[in-house]
Amino acid sequence: MASNYVLEATGLRKQFGQLQAVKDISIQIAPGETYGLLGPNGSGKTTTISMICGLLPADGGEVLVAGMPMTTTTLEPKKIVGLVPQDLAIYPDLTARENLTFFGRLYGIPSATLKARVEEVLRVIGLLDRAGDRSGTFSGGMKRRLNIGIGLIHGPSLLVLDEPTVGVDPQSRNSILESIEKLAGAGIAVLYTTHYMEEAERLCDRVAIIDGGEIRAQGTQDELVRLVGENERIKITGSGPIAAAAERMRQIPGVAGASAADGELSVLAADAGATLTTVLQELAAQGVAIASVAVEKPDLETVFLHVTGKALRD
């Protein structure tokens, strides 16, 4: 029976020396679905997509793309996968049009249709007016859009984006996210890795929380939030021994978890209102100078804190 999934990765494993970089990861993505891999740097996201795209041999497990096994040597499944690497994988000495044309040829797009396809992608990524300029002269956001355009040139069924908005200004980031939303709407399966919670929340139909090379939880955002239960998040900013205070917070009755990063303390509690006073008293006792306090409903960051015991930026 034919699979309904564009991507089926099962039991993927990868080890580098003593480091188990990826541990038994399984992912399925249907056409038109956007699937997010949410995790901090070094959590195994890039290693996972490298195996999915046939760039890295897996130590174990299997990758099927449209039912075809993907390995480092198979060519057929690569024809329907578009990769947008985290690095700006473009040629700065070539124009935007030349970059797209070059990769279009590599993917075997016939000459008769290549030119029209290049123009179409240039329009989608909003670079038609700069198509004849060398990409080395582009702004960071324009380079990112061209980076995405190259991944789209051959009309892939599966688009794999590895942190495509890193180092991009807010305006360009919004433009990139809009483009990805349109692609998913057009029926392309999207695998999106990020360590930005808000991007995963905005784009992804399903999200996997990955940490330490393994998927700690996955599902729709509602499913994931339900994992946290009714816990709310108390977000406190300030100065002083915040990391030490986080340890102390975990011992307070009613606190489900706590973590500290970048001068911000996150505390999960079933009843934030009831726990808040105790938390603030304890912080004062610890010598933390509090700048702001906010209580938030559960979101993906709360989920991440709940399932990993640390904040996404740890």
Place this chain on the structure above:
Amino acid sequence: MLTALTIARKEVAQRIRDKSFFIVGILSPLVLAFIFNLVLGDVVRPSASPTFALGLVDEDDAELGEAFREMLAAAEASGFATVTHFDTEAAATDAVNDGDVAAAFILPEGMSAAVLVLNQEATIRIIGNVDRGIGRAVAEAMAGRFAEIVRTASLSVQAALAAGAITPDQIGRAIADAAAQAPVITAEIVEVRSRQLASATFFVAGLSMFFIFFIVGLSVTSLLEERTHGTLARLLAAPIRPASIVVGKTIASIGLGILGMAVLAIASTILMGAEWGNPLIAALVIVAAVIAAAGIMTFVGGLARTGEQAQNLQTVVGLTLAMLGGTFVPITTNEGFLASVRYITPNAWFMRGLGEVSGGAYGEAFQAIGVLLLFGVVFGGAGLFLVRRLVKP
């Protein structure tokens, strides 16, 4: 193959855009060859055989003086020397000091009488310029040679006298005649290998061979840089064989190397009067040299882990091969370390091959082509084996 050509086309476009091909492959060798030729051209290939300016003060003015003048006239006629006659030793000394002549002969008064009649010794003095050692040495050799001729003639004449062929009053005249008629020994340079490049051609060929290493070396360094910048991952994610990436880059490098050499050959012919001989065989030598350089640079680059490391290694190797191979300054000696190691470099074979073409020795030229291709195959094969790991997922 189509994929490799697509990659080669992209590579060529990049190299032309970033101007590295124009600067390294054409402009640098051409400008440096022009300067080298201007500064060192006569050192590499003197424009003519040397002529020594000599002076003569003949205070003897008798049979031996006459014989000596005839010897100098013969040397002058052969272009070996120019002779200026002075009336006094003081005038000759001034001329030597002023550098007008390299050395002057002083034939003493009564020299003929002393030698021919009284059978006494006489001395030809030489006034030499300390700064013109070669001219002075030539004068010394000529005087010594004359003394030798006179001595030999004297023995022959004494023998003739003993045999009754001449009478005693004919002795002086007979010795002078024999001395005058003795052949003057002049030097002639006979080059064992006369098929050498003219200076302009030499410098263009040598410097283009040096710089071509950097053009062809870019195939591996660009591969390493693509790995660093992330574009290699994108290429490997495409439905293409990894080998086609290496092949494409190699095609581009060799193509640009040949194009650069061809442009240099034509430009130097027009601008500097370089002479390459038979264009077809010279072209074959050039193609073989580019392949040899590409093979060596692929091997050297294959040992590196980063583009910067590869460039550093390639610079060291390219420079060393150029020095050993005599592509900056010709190695004129046939002895010593340089002479024994120069033919382990493709540079020396390239220069030799072009020299053979220039001299019309096509058989030897094809021998050089064969050796150059061997360099390319051996080092290129080993290099591709090393580079394979760069495109291995």
